[in-house]
Amino acid sequence: MTPALRGEKLTRTFSSPAGDVHACIDIDIEVAAGELVVVRGASGAGKTTLLNLLGGLDRPTSGTVWLGDVEATSLDEDALAALRRERLGFVFQSFGLIPILSAAENVELPLRIAKTPPAERDQRVAEALRLVGLDGHAAQRPGELSGGQQQRVGIARAIAARPHVLIADEPTGQLDSRTAATVMDLIGDLVHSQGLAAVVSTHDPLLVERADRVIELHDGRLTSIDGRPVPRVVAGADDPR
Template identity: 90%
Template sequence: MTLALRGEKLTRTFASAAGEVHACVDIDIEVAAGELVVVRGASGAGKTTLLNLLGGLDRPTSGKVWIGDVEATALDEDALAELRRERLGFVFQSFGLIPILSAAENVELPLRIVKTPPAEREERVAEALRLVGLADHAAQRPTELSGGQQQRVGIARAIAARPHVLIADEPTGQLDSRTAATVMDLISELVHSQGLAAIVSTHDPLLVQRADRVIELHDGRVTSVAGATASVAESAAVAETDAAAEPATVSEEPPHAPLTRAEAREQRRSAD
């Protein structure tokens, strides 16, 4: 297994008028090439903060991030920006397309920024639009496309630079359930056919089934990791969280799945 993205003991704390807000707390996470990881949790659980830390859009209060074999958290801003351009692709909930540009021109934009030669730009744009099923819509502007088509243009833009890692924050948040499922199927297909490592945040339970692995966040902490590719580090981190939440007890009842912190609190309230 080739790790494309790794976070170690990631913590992000924000100051507020009401005191410190712990958006992420001691999160260990790994994403391998060819793997689709979904981060799930309610609004405010810390999903966007975690993806921003992993994508180098924000810096952790403590902890480290590796993109491939490069420690991103050790880089200065210029080197980090270059690393993002070369190895990361981002997909946003709001699509982020420029209205006056055609689909092809939107996809081409990041390639222009890194001064990719014109002939290669043209080839990559055509390939990216073909992969997302929009080869016949290259000349259309965003207002002439449906919401699902606009998000597919966003995905094409993210993969045109041939990144190692795809980071998508609520990419289906503005889509109806049928279109959302189609977009997630597309991301899953690209991950497995192109060997991308992808991490996608969502609160939609219908989209979770497309994932190779699902990480549940609650109050900035990982409360569960499900899937055949769950890493040893992540499983150990969840076990430590559960152990800290509940004192050890001796029971003669049959073994069961460990409680999350939220379930433990609910059980205590019911007992009272």
């Protein structure tokens, strides 16, 4: 079966006055439908860069990203934006909600941008808020909600378009440990009940327990999968580095 999300030999190099910064180096990753993969590592390990590459928010210096049978890295910007709308949902550390809009209106916004018909929009918004346990808070604005509830609105917004893949970058970074655990449980439940392929970055060891699989990054390299070290290729005739 084709993985829902696949990255092959992903490398991202940034130029700086001090020299090149290798944020990701030759990373291979596959995520199946219904699987929750946690990416862990210290700050600066390359987690956010990897998620941006997988989500089509940045382009790799080399390597390819596949969403199902579509090679995302070969698409132009318009086609890539359409693919993100259709197949990807994003959850960020900063909730990113618009303060003057209600919870329902925040969830609805990406569907409006995608020109989803009004009746279908209403149905999807109601469904998404129900799935995250906020169907009774649809009319409340972000300032009237707790941090955990705001992040649940962010998750509802991400799943309202019924994506194939969920990308979550430090989704519990602004939450206390108890609320963070609840949010991670919610993500795990959604992944398994809705058949999503999810990649979640965190450096919190308490959240790793909820993953189906854990990969660890260090200095831009994939160093372990479920605690098993990943052999590092030695530079030589076949590896110019």
